[in-house]
Amino acid sequence: MYDPKAVEARMYRFWETAGAFRADAASSKPAFSIVMPPPNVTGSLHLGHAWNNTLQDIIIRHRRMAGYEALFLPGTDHAGIATQARVEKALREETGQTRYDLGRERFVERVWEWKHAYGNQITDQVRAIGSSCDWSRERFTMDEGLSRAVRKVFVDLYEKGLIYRGNRIINWCPRCATALSDIEVEHVEVPAQLYHVRYPFADGEGSLTVATTRPETMFADVAVAVHPDDPRYAPIVGKPVCLPLTDRTIPVIADAYVDREYGTGCVKITPAHDPNDFEVGLRHDLDMPQCIGPDGRLTELAGPYAGLSREEARARVVADLEAQGFLVGAEPLDHAVGHCSRCETVVEPLLSLQWFVRMQPLAQPALEALRRGELRFVPARFERIFSQWLENVRDWCISRQLWWGHRIPVWYCGQCGDATVSLDDPAACQHCGSTEIHQDEDVLDTWFSSGLWPFSTMGWPEATEDMAKFYPTDVLVTAYDILFFWVARMVFTGLEFTGRMPFREVVVHGLIRDGQGRKMSKSLGNGVDPLEVIERYGADALRFTLTTGTSPGNDQRFFWEKVEGSRNFINKLWNAARFVLMNLGSDAALPELQPGTWSLADRWIVTRLQDVVSTTTEQLNRYDFGEACRTLYDFAWDEFCDWYIEFSKLSLYGTDEDAKVQTRAVLVYVLDTLLRLLHPVIPFVTEEIWQALPHEGEALILAHWPEPRSDYRFESAVAEADTVMEVVRAVRNLRSEMNVAPSKPVRLDIHPRTDTAHTALAAGVAYLQRLCNAASIEFHREGDAPAQSVSAVFSGGELFVPLAGVVDVDAERDRLQREAGRLQSEVKRASAKLANESFVSRAPAAVVEAERAKLADYQQQLEAVTQRLAGLT
């Protein structure tokens, strides 16, 4: 039994020390590069990473073998919010302190300590998967070089006017206490109430009714808006209304933003707490007071409600409105509410001073490049999703109120108030020369730095050798969930700063789910740890499982049974290799191939191997990983193990020494080629076996990728072997149906109908003898069935197994009648098709011809069965 644990760690070390993962920028070979989507430094590997890494590693190993200077560049991401939250949690648990207790400097030091302590964990896990990354080029988003790139990009964008600071409504997570970008907000449909609230006119003449889902924001209301063309409200525009629960009055204004059909046609305007209201506020030059603070609690503006949470405030406000007669009613309403994608807290739209990237000028060139076909998505449908997003992007809020990350390179002057934006830390204000400057407290969105990953990792902005050789990269492999977060950002920063698409192709895969199709998550506790899978079944089994389960762009579910199946396949391969090795004897030398002397089986398997080489290569080239795996699985198991190894025993256990040598040579050749083809998917076992086989070269990982050989094609051998196998199956079937033990030798009479079949079976008679356990085989071109026998038809004739005393005539008749029935329906189907005038005239000639041949064959088989039935007594 194959034991992955005994192999994998040792093998990885062997490759690494042999320098197999290192890419040489000075190489004359064509470059092929991939940058790894950087996992969170302090995170741990999940199955999604394992999947993502496996696919990339397959591509890289394939390309490396195919003669490219292959670079798989690894690294990690500082993951601002996530990492900071983890360290804060640890701090709280250990000492009960908050980050404010430590202060910024000591806290950041603490995070670095954490990073040093746990940062290797994830990269060790990447190694455990078997990823053949160039660790000498490992990068971290907060490395000095990469931080320099971040500053450079910030400063350049600022100078181009593409970064600005502004007071805008942003998404604020009260729990994380930071601003978020639009895509970090998840809209979740939740049941709510639409409250109708009466706002009395200040003059006491009646009231109007507004509809709102957020009554707790009313303390920041500055107006009530109606549609300018709404006849119902035309007379009241400009009139002041009283804001209930307060002593304030606010005006009624007219704005076309209001939908007359919705609710009452009156909207309360709260510019500091709603993006639409904010726009209205700007148009009407309204005040923008805030009644909810960054902590998610009501501010002093809310008077007696100050200090309450948003939820408490809502309940109290509604109760008080009702008690005081302002609540007209409430209707249930389902609407989408933004939640923090990290912590699921309800996001507060908050008016806040933040830094933004102006997206229009960056998205435009990206869209044009996409239209010019400079970036290909696999599968293609993701291109539309991608460009739709780019077409609709809004400005990107990049400042985060965190301490862990790239600090914004902007210094404000205490004297003149101006900002200095600088690549290097300035000593004084650029504008007035004052030294009384202090740096912006905020850090940049993590994606701002990962958006530079394909070139910042290669040394940009320096013109490095790596940039020259390996940039742009060739393929990016990613799950679809970070297309906007990450891929889009790399695309536009790449175009803006390097003038190139950072990659030619994006291979998109899906998400891994649990057995019920649910996303794996900590809260559900349904996650599967890839290390546990590796521990139990080995990294190869995990890789094989994930790869076979890959269908372009689609999700897959995880089942332990699948891993078990993969483990079984790997074990099968291992045992096949043991068989080959066992039969090589002491001969360590690689026997020379002499195709001229090959047996039928040799010629058959070698020809099939050529098919598999070209099919697999094509499938890998088009990133059809699941299909490539299936091609190899089927060939290895069904053809090589089940048939060829069985065929080979004839020669190996025979007396013809020359044939034996060639069979060994073919076994080694086929296995060697198969190992090469399988190596990208299951690198560990294949290398382990390859090292044991006679081989040239240092390691399989560095061996060359096979190419199909046209001089190794023997088409007639394939046809002949097919006939032999068909007869073997027919006899096995007879034995099984007739309950004749496989161990009991039988006599076999074969009545070939054609010369082709006769020749094939005569050539393969020794295989038939062995695989059918036939005591003797006779061929008869004509003549009657032997007495007391059971029969079967095959496409080239009829066969008989005399079973004196065993034949149950009734059972045999049943069996033959079932067979006749099957053949009749085939004949019916084929003749109906051929009777169709338009089929014969319009279908391709080859298709029609094939149909005719099939019909003839079935008719003959049917005739044979019918005769046989008639002869049964």
Added chain:
RNA sequence: GCGGCUGUAGCUCAGAGGGAGAGCACCACCUUGACACGGUGGGGGCCACAGGUUCGAUUCCUGUCAGCCGCACCA
């Protein structure tokens, strides 16, 4: 609302314009000299539904239904 994905054997899923496939599960048999994580044989499906294109559709097109996912949202 706009866009997308999925619907095929009991389960998980491939597939492709010309006779329905795999793995697992199931049934029967087999300690055959690589492998019981194995071998041999077998059962099991109106390929969601309705139209259309085609000589021919499970495959392409259009709808319907069901499940899922993005994006955008009017309080």
